[in-house]
Amino acid sequence: FSGAGGGNDIQWCFSQVKGAVDDDVAEADIISTVEFNHSGELLATGDKGGRVVIFQQEQENKSQSHSRGEYNVYSTFQSHEPEFDYLKSLEIEEKINKIRWLPQKNAAQFLLSTNDKTIKLWKISERDKRPEGYNLKEEDGRYRDPTTVTTLRVPVFRPMDLMVEASPRRIFANAHTYHINSISINSDYETYLSADDLRINLWHLEITDRSFNIVDIKPANMEELTEVITAAEFHPNSCNTFVYSSSKGTIRLCDMRASALCDRHSKLFEEPEDPSNRSFFSEIISSISDVKFSHSGRFMMTRDYLSVKIWDLNMENRPVETYQVHEYLRSKLCSLYENDCIFDKFECCWNGSDIVMTGSYNNFFRMFDRNTKRDITLEASRENNKPRTVLKPRKVCASGKRKKDEISVDSLDFNKKILHTAWHPKENIIAVATTNNLYIFQDKTN
């Protein structure tokens, strides 16, 4: 399992785990999104209770040579609150669907967080000094009687304990009739898109009262509805290009230079289906739950229920690679349909352009190395939490005789889903979210 340098396998070790130990998970604590910022120094999580927690990597400690810095809580705030739209009789969840970081321009950090209806731009800033020595105010804030002031002094800044403040700088509301599934910041760092089930809107980060609709797939007659938008992302380098995926397993690439309304795609990526293999489940399991460009922008990855596919932007008629995440579930589709698991939306992420990662059930997660074609299954569990101990690969026994360390398909816990994972942009550090815990793993050589 080679890293980019070739020859060295990545050996994943447990580093940290965040969250409560107890099995009784409150709904609000369910993690709904995980995202590193552009430098990897900050790691943000969003949850079903509308809260955002940001962790910061410690500066590398020379005396602790065994690992890169640990991630500790930097800031936490309530991003969204539950709402009720009385006009539409619609309950609006506070669950954070996505967080996306802006690249850092000055001392403060900015991120976009969104629930089903409203996107917010948050500024996270540090305060480590405060002014002291005012003439008209006491230190505790009480006003002094001006007649008692006999001399003047110049207030000075004095150091104080670090305070990290989060404040909402922009609120982008009322632009989505349906439920927002994606936000993506453009490479121009001025605009971003937000996608719901049927429409995609383009925003300017400075302007909240206007949004441009760039994709609209709502049919004139809702009875004719056959597919919905499931994810969307801007190209990492071309500011005019974005893609969106559908519940039917297609990906459309659009060029905003072609027309104001990008209803006609520039490219349509779709793998032809073998009609003899079609079943009741075919369309459901082909629904794409996530789409992500590689860092270079030459490839994109899609995640459907059972597999991860790599597409070359220059080839529309089939993916260049397909990796099976948990093919053994194909013979369990009936019960997965009955318990709704078949509708679980797994995300996926890249390490540069070489290795991809995605989650599965039983708190397992999978990595596929595009170069060596090798894959590995690991588990996020508190049982493996000895730092610097390499994680043991897991194996699921699909049928037949189960070997000693294997787990049989029927023993998998389908309530333990890993839907959200993130890879540090520069180092071999990964963040893996189980239902209510956040695991951080590092490469042993760190």
Place this chain on the structure above:
Amino acid sequence: QDAQEKETVTPERAEEAKLKAKYPNLGQKPGGSDFLMKRLQKGQKYFDSGDYNMAKAKMKNKQLPSAGPDKNLVTGDHIPTPQDLPQRKSSLVTSKLAG
């Protein structure tokens, strides 16, 4: 027909047969409108004003019932009021990830 010939059924088709056996009335358009409409209507909570007004008329001569133990009953005889609707409380507790 031919005893030697055995039709190989894909795992997916076998699962489909299992599902159809359990739910014979399963719709003809599997991934189609029904799923999608359900997805689009997430969060919809309907208030029936007709029910509300009829109940109000019925209750005219009786005392208004206070919110009883059956808080889920919001239409019909029990007059729904904003207080009776399940409260959507925001989470004021800090996330356990930050603990």
